[in-house]
Amino acid sequence: MEFVKSVPNDKEQILAAIKSQINTHREVDLKKMLEELHPADIAEIIESLAEKQRVSVFGLLSSEKAAAVLYELNSEIVAPLMESLDKSIAAEIMDEMSTDDAADIIGDLKDEDKAKLLNLMEYADAEDVQELMDYPEDTAGGIMTTEYVAIREDITVERAIQVVREFAQEAETVYYVYVINERNQLVGVISLRELILAKSSATIADVMRRKVVSVNVQTDQEEVANMVAKYDFLAVPVVDNNNQLLGIVTVDDVIDVIREEATEDMYLLVGTTEIDDEEDLYHRIRKSVRYRLPWLLITLMSGVISGQIIKSFSGALNAMVALAFFIPLLTGMGGNLGTQSSTIIVRGIATGQIDSRKILHNIIREGLVGLSIGLICGFIVAIFAVLWQGKPILGLIVGLAMWGNMVTAATIGTLVPLLLKKLNVDPAVASAPFISTTLDNTGLIIYGSLTMLFFKFLI
Amino acid sequence: MEFVKSVPNDKEQILAAIKSQINTHREVDLKKMLEELHPADIAEIIESLAEKQRVSVFGLLSSEKAAAVLYELNSEIVAPLMESLDKSIAAEIMDEMSTDDAADIIGDLKDEDKAKLLNLMEYADAEDVQELMDYPEDTAGGIMTTEYVAIREDITVERAIQVVREFAQEAETVYYVYVINERNQLVGVISLRELILAKSSATIADVMRRKVVSVNVQTDQEEVANMVAKYDFLAVPVVDNNNQLLGIVTVDDVIDVIREEATEDMYLLVGTTEIDDEEDLYHRIRKSVRYRLPWLLITLMSGVISGQIIKSFSGALNAMVALAFFIPLLTGMGGNLGTQSSTIIVRGIATGQIDSRKILHNIIREGLVGLSIGLICGFIVAIFAVLWQGKPILGLIVGLAMWGNMVTAATIGTLVPLLLKKLNVDPAVASAPFISTTLDNTGLIIYGSLTMLFFKFLI
Structure with missing residues (x-):
């Protein structure tokens, strides 16, 4: 380091x-x-x-x-x-x-x-x-090092500094010295800073801190990273179920984890993967296509369903082709709002800012945002539709569809990542392609239903 | 810390x-x-x-x-x-x-x-x-502390350890000791680890490292963070244009920067902002609406343009309503692929993995991905259109439109963040709403043009 x-x-x-x-x-x-x-x-x-x-x-x-x-x-x-x-x-x-x-x-x-x-x-x-x-790669065990300095509590500060000197070349960090008992259990910690400040004749037991924050070897690396970030540690000790010291996770590895996890989440959110600049162009493109295609094929299948939904109200569409003008507007807006909601939830869960257990609380908050934004956008679109096509009933249908669409978008965008988290699936797979194509279809169903409902007034 | x-x-x-x-x-x-x-x-x-x-x-x-x-x-x-x-x-x-x-x-x-x-x-x-x-909040000056340990090079190791002891209470980190000359210029560095390993009678000049990595006070915080992440520093010194030591940036602040910047980019990418869990529900929603609405209104305006584009080929649409079935499919796929491309570029620029000056290189790579994926998806959609509607010409139009749409999506999704970076604008404003609604329109123009071109064969 x-x-x-x-x-x-x-x-x-x-x-x-x-x-x-x-x-x-x-x-x-x-x-x-x-x-x-x-x-x-x-x-x-x-x-x-x-x-x-x-x-x-x-x-x-x-x-x-x-x-x-x-x-x-x-x-x-x-x-x-x-x-x-x-x-x-x-x-x-x-x-x-x-x-x-x-x-x-x-x-x-x-x-x-x-x-x-x-x-x-x-x-x-x-x-x-x-x-x-x-150890699984994404756990505390997977990112820890076994090269740390550990001492027994009955030695003096002077002797401890000597031990640190001996191990300074080999250990990953000597800035924390861990104190263990005869069964290798973690009982205390002292920082190098505290060690050089302490009286050299004192025993470690006198000067060490007895309350040590540690993580279990199976703890998820993201949780370890959040802990180090929150408490500003330079290293955190890793123990097994019997509190026996196995290793330490150092802050430089935590930085790598934080960057990796953020990148991974961002890419997952749009259904893609990391590009590797070392490989040649052909392999990079092949890898990219192989990873991104499945997500896009799901989108494609969902788009086929969209077609089917539009087909089901093609009677109305035949009677008034202007109904088609608003399709991209409705689906696009729903997708964007829903993606905003799911991104907020996914990132909030990752950084620990959002309590994923409060499902209802989160849905209410985002739902109300959708309600408000939907009201404003629905109103604007309705006015626009009336002015453009001269048919108040078309304005009513489009405006209502927009409103319903936005509320649905915010709700689904919030609910899906929260449910995934509950099922222990990475919430970031609630990706933009998945959310936005789902919302294309709910949006079209709302639009189609409203069209059917008001059909007799349309023609 | x-x-x-x-x-x-x-x-x-x-x-x-x-x-x-x-x-x-x-x-x-x-x-x-x-x-x-x-x-x-x-x-x-x-x-x-x-x-x-x-x-x-x-x-x-x-x-x-x-x-x-x-x-x-x-x-x-x-x-x-x-x-x-x-x-x-x-x-x-x-x-x-x-x-x-x-x-x-x-x-x-x-x-x-x-x-x-x-x-x-x-x-x-x-x-x-x-x-x-x-100092601007997002520069090295904005995140540095002025509480560090600095010594002169002519003192002994023993004296230096004494200085560290004195400052240990006050300084943010004592794990690096900086060496300055009479004009307060940074001339060397020694880690506490090296200090306790050194002979106590040696002078600092004998044992210090003379090549010190430092950052200028005006350096962007993201660049500072990338540097600390790359070199695994616990702290990095901050100097002015005359190499005079002004402060240090410590690793705990760097972790905060990395998390903040990732969150900011993610939110910017979907056109939203951080939610603040301390405020009450009303204010949170009001803030959320106020921030997200402008982005969505841009989308809305773009959706209106989409309507106008569809209107321009409403003659064809009147003749064959099945053309409308494929609108969400085409626009949705383009938006998803384009968002993947822009996310890859935005994140790659942020982590330093992508060289934003190589505009052509990046466009070729993503363009080829779009070409490949477009070929596969276009073929599938064409087959599907023929089977569904029994009109080979419709399959040809939809398949070609899909292909052209995907290539455009990958190119625009790559180009926009690279151009923004060149203009010194945060590339993350190449957000999903902006990219995907732009692509809705280019997709519709391609679809409409192909329809017009083959119109006589359609009816």
Whole structure:
């Protein structure tokens, strides 16, 4: 978590310099240049190189740096890069890695590559990594690291600082020191800040905080992230059902979770998926089509139903073709309002701002918004229809349809994600395509019914 | 950043206990109970109480705790709460606050309340706060704190640790110690972890890192957040154009920025705004309507244009009413695909995954997705139209319209946010309502034109 190195102000320039140094085999300069860069930047540079150049640049890194870079690299590059290295060097790099980073990297690989990389590690480490990989990816266990500093409560502050010094190189964060008892149960915590402020002769038991916020290893990663965000923690300890300390989740991983979850929700809301800039154009498009098409086919089926609904009042439509003019207006407005409602609910549930158990409360609130907006929009549309077509009855039908449509839209847009949450399905699948096409059909049913009702006045 | 206190497992239960203790005037118990809670939890509890109870609970807190709670409270509660207190106590609370927290709290108040709270502070602090409030809210300056630890490079490690000890109480984070020269320019950084590992007799100049990543005070907060996320920093220093150190942005504030920006983008994408759970139902609905209505009225106007477009081919529609059956299908599909594209671009720009300068590259990629999906959907719809209505020519028109519509949708959905970014407008205003209603119209124009073209074969 702690590289404070130079960030290239002009990446293109650095990249050009590196390429020229590869071509002219000025390895010493290149090595020096790379050592000064942040691993995240080196990873970006390596990804933009041709495969052969990747290997030669990666090979120049110290094993410590290489481990950090490996973590930042796109998973598809990792396996071929490691295989191109000497076995002993590859093993050294794997040893430099924290177990959670190793688990993340290896977890993303194909099965045959997984075994290869695990075999490079020391037995104890490999076991730890294997264990970490067994936790579901989106739980506290899946994002935690096992490299933390834990001490016993009977030692002195002076001794504790010594322990921190010893572990500072290896641990992910030394800014919290956890206190455990003989059964490895979490009994306290002390921050490094408090530790250096404390009297060196005091025992840890005297100065530690006994009330520790921890999360269970099975807690959903989104919940862990919300907790860290709320309490401004730098790390949170992870325990099993017996309160035994298993690991910690650090704030940098929490940031990744928050960003990922937001992206995932946004994409899910419109029925699409992340694009991966590493793959070539053909694969990216194929992947994109494969993911987005099913959602759009559902929309398509729903559109066919829309056609069927319109067909059912085609008698009226034949008599007065102006009825068709208002179809996109009605369906579009319903879809937009409904999508607003469902987005508010989905995001509110994710950030913990909305209590998903208060179904009625939320429906009333959004329903009233729909009622108000529907009243205004219905009125405007009615006026417009009368002025445009000169038929008051058409204005009445269109205005009422708009109003009913908006109330339905707000209600359904609110209800669907809340119900999904209750069924333990990610509420973000209450996506815009799904909500808006459903609302196309409810809107058309309302419009058709009103048309039928007033049909005799229309012609 | 460092409270590690108990989190109530059952909030309802704690709330009930607190209410009963208020009613029975068991202030000592209540005080003890509150001291053990995290400020964020106390804030939640206070917000759920009646106004009179709020004052009595808040009055029980120590000034240190009260300052932390104040920061977590909804801004509408802050002013009345502080006014209800004795002036000297209120002043004490303001003194406990870090300058950036104070600036955040005061910045959210009405102008007359701002002055009142500023007057409670010591002159130097109030000046600092005033300065912080002058930076735009969404820049590095707007989210930074001025409470950091800075040292000179000629002191020893031992002395530096002593300085950290002295400032540990006041500074927002002591985990990075910044090194400045005589002109207050940032020349280096050392982490607390490195400091406790270093030889105590060494000078800071020997052990510090000279390459420091910093951000300019005017840098956009989203860019700061992306940087902290990428490099896994706990804090990043903020400098002016002369590299003089002005403050630091800490990771907890970055987490807030990331969450806020994601929420803002999501809401902007559907043309809505945050709901504020503190206000009463009437005000919430009024606010919601006021914000969402303008977007929906734009949609409405666009829907009127849709009507006009349909009217322009009403001759064909009169001749064959089945043409109307496919209107929701075509407009719906275009809107959904276009919204997918614009969401991908908007989110990609926000997270830095998409290079917004590569306009053509992005359009080609999404355009090809639209082409592929359009081909599949157009084919399905055409088959369906033929089977349903028995007219091959209708199938041809609807299929071609679908195809053209999907390509247009992907292109416009990609182009609009990229253009907005180029014009320095937040690309998230390329919202679903705007994109999808625009696409309704382009879709109808394509459908209408094809109908006109093949009109003679239709009847």
